[in-house]
Amino acid sequence: MTRAQDILRLTPAGLYCEAGDFYIDPLRKVSRAVVTHGHSDHARPGHDAVLATKETLAVMAARYGDTFTAAQQPARLGETIALGDANIMLKPAGHVVGSAQVVVEVGGKRVVVSGDYKRARDPTCPPFEPVPCDLFITEATFGLPLFRHPPAGDEVAKLLHSLRLFPDRPHIIGAYSLGKAQRFIALLREAAYSAPIYVDAATAKLCAIYESHGVPLGDIRPAASQSANTLNGAIIVGKAEFQNGTNDPVTAYASGWMRTRKRARAANVDLPLIISDHADWHELTATIAEVVPGELWITHGAEAALIHWATTRGIRARPLSIAGYGDEEEGAQQ
Amino acid sequence: MNRFASLIARLETVNDAGTKALIVADYLSETPEPDRSLAQKILDRSLKPRPVRIALIRGLADARIDAELFALAEAYVGDVGETIALTWVPNRRANRDPALSEIIEALSTLGRSELPKRIESWLDACDETGRWALIKLITGTLRVERSAADNKEQPSPQSELFQRPPKKDTSGSIPAILLYAERTNPRATTSPLRCTFGVWDGDKLAPIGHCNVEGGDAERLESFIAEHTTARFGPVRQVRHDRDVAFVAELAFTAIAETPRRKAGITLRGARFTKPIDNASPSDAASLTALASRLHSA
Ligand SMILES: [Zn+2]
Ligand SMILES: [Zn+2]
Numbered sequence: 001m002t003r004a005q006d007i008l009r010l011t012p013a014g015l016y017c018e019a020g021d022f023y024i025d026p027l028r029k030v031s032r033a034v035v036t037h038g039h040s041d042h043a044r045p046g047h048d049a050v051l052a053t054k055e056t057l058a059v060m061a062a063r064y065g066d067t068f069t070a071a072q073q074p075a076r077l078g079e080t081i082a083l084g085d086a087n088i089m090l091k092p093a094g095h096v097v098g099s100a101q102v103v104v105e106v107g108g109k110r111v112v113v114s115g116d117y118k119r120a121r122d123p124t125c126p127p128f129e130p131v132p133c134d135l136f137i138t139e140a141t142f143g144l145p146l147f148r149h150p151p152a153g154d155e156v157a158k159l160l161h162s163l164r165l166f167p168d169r170p171h172i173i174g175a176y177s178l179g180k181a182q183r184f185i186a187l188l189r190e191a192a193y194s195a196p197i198y199v200d201a202a203t204a205k206l207c208a209i210y211e212s213h214g215v216p217l218g219d220i221r222p223a224a225s226q227s228a229n230t231l232n233g234a235i236i237v238g239k240a241e242f243q244n245g246t247n248d249p250v251t252a253y254a255s256g257w258m259r260t261r262k263r264a265r266a267a268n269v270d271l272p273l274i275i276s277d278h279a280d281w282h283e284l285t286a287t288i289a290e291v292v293p294g295e296l297w298i299t300h301g302a303e304a305a306l307i308h309w310a311t312t313r314g315i316r317a318r319p320l321s322i323a324g325y326g327d328e329e330e331g332a333q334q
Numbered sequence: 335m336n337r338f339a340s341l342i343a344r345l346e347t348v349n350d351a352g353t354k355a356l357i358v359a360d361y362l363s364e365t366p367e368p369d370r371s372l373a374q375k376i377l378d379r380s381l382k383p384r385p386v387r388i389a390l391i392r393g394l395a396d397a398r399i400d401a402e403l404f405a406l407a408e409a410y411v412g413d414v415g416e417t418i419a420l421t422w423v424p425n426r427r428a429n430r431d432p433a434l435s436e437i438i439e440a441l442s443t444l445g446r447s448e449l450p451k452r453i454e455s456w457l458d459a460c461d462e463t464g465r466w467a468l469i470k471l472i473t474g475t476l477r478v479e480r481s482a483a484d485n486k487e488q489p490s491p492q493s494e495l496f497q498r499p500p501k502k503d504t505s506g507s508i509p510a511i512l513l514y515a516e517r518t519n520p521r522a523t524t525s526p527l528r529c530t531f532g533v534w535d536g537d538k539l540a541p542i543g544h545c546n547v548e549g550g551d552a553e554r555l556e557s558f559i560a561e562h563t564t565a566r567f568g569p570v571r572q573v574r575h576d577r578d579v580a581f582v583a584e585l586a587f588t589a590i591a592e593t594p595r596r597k598a599g600i601t602l603r604g605a606r607f608t609k610p611i612d613n614a615s616p617s618d619a620a621s622l623t624a625l626a627s628r629l630h631s632a
Contacts, residue, residue, distance in 0.1 A: 147420075
């Protein structure tokens with residue numbers, strides 16, 4: 001009789017499934033990796049074989065070159081794939097383009113590895129699909145009850161208000177190049193902002209991947225080659241370093257960490273915007289309640305509050321400390 | 335309240351005095367009387383409502399949230415009022431948030447027994463920024479930020495808003511205890527550690543200031559952090575700090591400042607890590623009362 005807790009185990013290389021002989025988001029080079037999404041703490045180069053959505057494979061190729069693995073295995077969302085004695089299936093995670101949860105079934109028991117996810121609407125990727133399971137391995141980047149991300153549209157409206165107030169100043173939005181930047185741009189387009197949006201080179205490359213996978217982002221131009229005058233009154237998305245070449249910019253930063261005054265002040269920008277691609281506390285608890293796991297494992301850090309919450313609801317919960325999973329939002333500001 | 339609150343929040347993060355002035359002017363131009371005049375008075379500090387005790391509001395929050403979850407959130411936020419504002423889950427959506435004038439009037443006319451219910455209804459009706467500023471305003475701890483660069487004089491159309499009080503010399507150094515640490519650049523293991531230090535407030539430690547630590551000192555801190563992390567909040571590590579085990583270091587500072595918005599009520603400005611204090615017992619660290627009396631006698 002298989003126990004759900006025995007299907008995956010934590011090894012120095014990451015979460016390993018013995019029945020299927022594969023790793024999920026491994027931290028070291030392995031023979032077979034199943035990758036949830038393209039953020040660099042989850043998707044690393046050098047594995048012999050990588051199974052992921054075609055979007056995630058395209059992101060990895062853009063970042064690491066076509067030789068990032070010897071064997072790319074694209075998987076469709078919802079398609080069952082047999083690996084050894086395990087059946088796996090990718091389900092949408094709603095995090096960034098191509099992001100997926102990994103559903104692993106062995107001996108009639110089901111484990112779901114959430115990867116990074118959110119429940120809030122995102123025009124750039126399909127929504128998270130809850131899958132009932134025996135063991136749920138969830139991220140908890142924002143695993144404290146103070147984190148509740150406001151509607152992203154309201155945050156975008158703050159930027160547009162600033163643009164009306166300071167129509168001649170460039171507005172520079174610090175946003176992570178994969179996911180946050182494109183979601184922000186798509187939300188601007190939804191708010192009927194149709195002017196060109198300027199981006200840094202890394203963001204431009206990823207915008208092109210979004211476009212080629214059916215996510216229109218409108219008129220995107222490279223920021224680097226523009227004169228300072230062109231950028232007056234324009235929106236620039238990407239790394240904050242552009243401010244050197246622009247006139248008196250209004251600076252903004254889009255991150256879920258902007259929720260507390262302490263972090264908002266420390267960001268040292270004019271306009272902190274609370275936008276995240278990770279589930280907030282209410283999304284985390286609602287999701288756990290939906291997938292009704294017998295047991296819960298928690299990655300990414302802030303687990304104490306979530307363990308308390310789960311335990312008081314009769315769900316066995318424990319932290320799963322995978323050193324090396326970070327939070328891409330933290331790197332964006334550098 | 336929500337609009338006024340987002341103005342206060344914006345003034346905290348905007349650096350440039352000209353930008354601040356424009357944002358204030360924009361707010362005032364879109365605000366009808368009597369709220370416009372009230373807002374102006376609060377901004378130039380000529381209106382201070384009779385304060386409500388934070389314990390009253392804390393009592394309202396206790397009825398809404400699990401005590402352990404609140405404690406974990408407060409440890410992260412470091413400010414009771416802000417923690418209440420952020421963790422408060424509104425019971426029912428009121429169709430509008432209270433006007434400043436409504437709040438000011440109720441504070442001066444309602445009796446002690448009627449006030450809690452009214453405050454609770456305001457908290458339900460405001461958004462989180464609104465709740466944050468409301469709690470600050472009614473507990474008498476709302477401060478309108480001067481520049482986030484403290485040594486520049488900021489000219490401003492808003493009278494004394496951006497001016498600094500005359501300076502007293504309150505520089506010095508104290509033994510303090512490491513509470514939290516995070517990498518300034520989480521991607522680079524050699525980047526400086528941003529550390530929050532605390533001093534004793536009775537039997538608890540109150541955060542008192544932060545500074546970056548690098549080089550050999552950072553390595554010393556790191557081995558302590560590796561062995562004594564008690565909680566992690568994203569990139570922030572909380573380390574053990576009690577009467578038995580704690581990392582005690584000497585902190586130098588350029589000034590002691592009153593910060594009613596912070597839990598400790600005072601903050602060390604220009605804090606610098608000077609050295610670890612070997613063989614110190616956690617109880618050797620300074621206390622809040624000692625720092626406060628140092629400030630008031632300066
Ligand atoms: Zn991610
Ligand atoms: Zn992650």
